[in-house]
Amino acid sequence: MKISIERGALLKAVAQAQSVVERRNTIPILANVLIEAEGEGVQFRATDLDIEVVDKAPAMIERPGATTVSATTLHEIVRKLPDGALVTLTADAAAGRLTVDAGRSNFSLATLPREDFPVMASSEYQSNFTANAAVLRRLFDKSKFAISTEETRYYLNGVYMHVADGDGGKVLRCVATDGHRLARIDADLPAGATDMPGVIVPRKTVGELRKLLDDDEMDIAVSVSETKVRFATPDITLTSKVIDGTFPDYTRVIPQGNTRRLEVDASEFAKAVDRVATVSSERSRAVKLQLDEDKLVLSVNAPDSGAAEEELAVAYGDERLEIGFNAKYLLEIASQVDRENAVFLFNSSGDPTLMREGNDQSAVYVVMPMRV
C-alpha cells in the first residue's frame, strides 16, 4: 500500500478512529486503525467490538493495499505535522512497518496484519430512513444527561430510541433515565421510520454519534435492526451494537395529574440553585424549594458548613408547597431549557415532578423529589 493524503483530511479520519479505540485493551489489534486503500478512496476503520467507525478520505492511491497501525500514535503524529502538509503512507508488509513521510519528517510504525482486524459483521436492517442532523442532535443532546451509569442496570446505560404515540400522531422519541430523573424528547417521525424497532443506543455510541451531527444541514442515513444501529454521513459510517435488554415502561413514571404550576426564568433558576448548593460539600446536595404566591425560596441547610437561601420572583398561583431535590439533578434539567422559561408541574412533596419548556410537550423531564 502506498497513498498520499492531505494532512487535514488524514487528521479528521484518524481523530474519529482513535476516539473509538479503547485506551486499554487486552487484544493488541483493537488499538489499531485499519487503513484500506482499495478502489476509489481510502477507508480508516476502528472498532472496540461494540462500535465500528469507518471514515472515507480523499487520497491518491499509488499502490492499493491495507494495513493496521496504532490509532493513537498515528493520530499524535498527524496532529503534530504542519497544517497543509502532504502525508505519504507506505506499508511494507514483509517488514511489518508503515512509514509516514511528510516533508523532512519520517516515521516508521509497527503494523499488525489486516487479516487479524475484526470487521463487524454486516447486518440486515429492518428500517432505513433519513433524519436531519439538527433533529438527531436535539433528541440525543437533551436526553443523554439522564443515562444511568449503574452497570448493573445495563438496560438503562443508553438512550431508548423508538417510535411512540405523540399528541399529534407517531413521533421519533428518545428516552433516558437513571431512576432518579427521566428525559423524554420527541421529534417528527421521519418518512420510512414507522417500522423501526425500539433500540437502546449505548452511552459511548451517543458520544461518537455527536461528532457526526455538527452540521445542521447534513442528512444522516439511519438504519436500525433489533441488534444494531447505523448512522452514516457521506464520509463517516458509525455502526453500533445496541444494548440487549428491555427498556422499562417509562410511561408510568411520567405524572399525568400534576396541577401545581410554577413558571420560572430557567437561567436565573439554574444560577440560584448553583449558588445555594455551594454551602454543602456532600455529594448529593439537597435543595429545598418553598413555593408561595408568586414567590420561590430556594434553600440548603448543611449543619457542618452553613446554610444558604435565595428568593426568586416566579409565577405560581397554587397553595403553599415545600419540596426537596438533588441540586445536581435540578441544575441539569434546568440547563436543558433553550427558551426563556421552565415550567414545573408539582403534585405533592413526595411525588415525581414534571418539567417542560413552556407548554412544549416535545421535551418533558421528570425528577424524583428527595426528603429535606
Next chain:
Amino acid sequence: MKISIERGALLKAVAQAQSVVERRNTIPILANVLIEAEGEGVQFRATDLDIEVVDKAPAMIERPGATTVSATTLHEIVRKLPDGALVTLTADAAAGRLTVDAGRSNFSLATLPREDFPVMASSEYQSNFTANAAVLRRLFDKSKFAISTEETRYYLNGVYMHVADGDGGKVLRCVATDGHRLARIDADLPAGATDMPGVIVPRKTVGELRKLLDDDEMDIAVSVSETKVRFATPDITLTSKVIDGTFPDYTRVIPQGNTRRLEVDASEFAKAVDRVATVSSERSRAVKLQLDEDKLVLSVNAPDSGAAEEELAVAYGDERLEIGFNAKYLLEIASQVDRENAVFLFNSSGDPTLMREGNDQSAVYVVMPMRV
C-alpha cells in the same frame, strides 16, 4: 464585624487566599481565610504555615471586627454571585456564623474564632529593595521548569535567588536544577539588593508569586532574610519561609569549554523534537541528535512501536557529533527561548550541553545527555 464590599474586589482577594490554603489539612482553621475589618480597610489573610498571603480590599466598614471562614466555600459563593453585586459580610461571634448577603441571596457560614488563626511571626529583613514585576517574572518563569520534584532533595525544590558575579558586575540571579537540567537567569541588580542573602524560594511560593507579576509596570517590594522572603504590591503581601538547606555549587555544573556550536530556529527545533518523540510511549523518551555540516537529524527509536526521523537545516560547522537527550528536557529548554534562535554548545556526547538564546549570557541552560 459588618462590611460591604464590591463583588469583584472580594473575588480577587478571596481567590488569592483560597489558592494558598491547602485542600487537605488536619488543622481545620488552615482551611479558613481570616477577614479583618479594622482601621481603614479589610484584609484577607490565608496561610498554609509556610506561605502567608494578605490581600487588602476597599470596603465600607460598618462595624469593625474579624472572623475566619472556609476560603474555598467563600470563594465558590463569591464566584457565583452576579458581577457588580454589593456583598455584605456580617459576623455573629455568639452564633459562630458569618452571613453573606447579596441581592436576594444569603448564606450563613460556620466560622472559627480569629484568635485561633496562626498569623506568621513578623521578621527582621536584612535586605529590602524594589524590583520591577516584568524583571521578576522573567527570572522565575524561565527557571522554574527546572525545579526538582524529588522530595528527598528538598534543597532543590525551589528557585535559588541570590546575588552573583556576572560578566558586567553583580547581578540578581535565579537558578533551578533537578540534576538533569539547570537554568541560570540573570537580571540587573536592583539598588539596595547587594547584601541580600541567597535564599531558596519554594516551588509553591514561586507559583503564588506569579500572580503578583502580571502588570509589567508594577513595582514589587522585595524583602529577604535568612529564613523568609516577602514580595509586596500595594494590595497584596506574600510572605514565605525559604527552604532551610544549602543550594549546591551550581557553577561547577555549567560547562565552560564547550566549543561545538549549533544554532537553530528554536520553534522549529521544538516542534521537530515533539514530533519524533511521538513514536515512543516510554516516560523518558530519548531523542538522538546527529550533527553534521549545517545539518541536524533528530531521531527516536522505540523497538516496540516504531522509529522516527526528521532533518533540520541548521548552522553547524564543527565535526560530526551524535548525542542523545531526554525529549521532555529538550522541549522544555527550547520553549524558554523568546528570540528566534537557540544556540547549543556541545563538548562530547557524554558531557553536559549548554543552551542559550543567541549570544545572550543572561539566560543559560544546561542539560545532561543520555546514552542512545
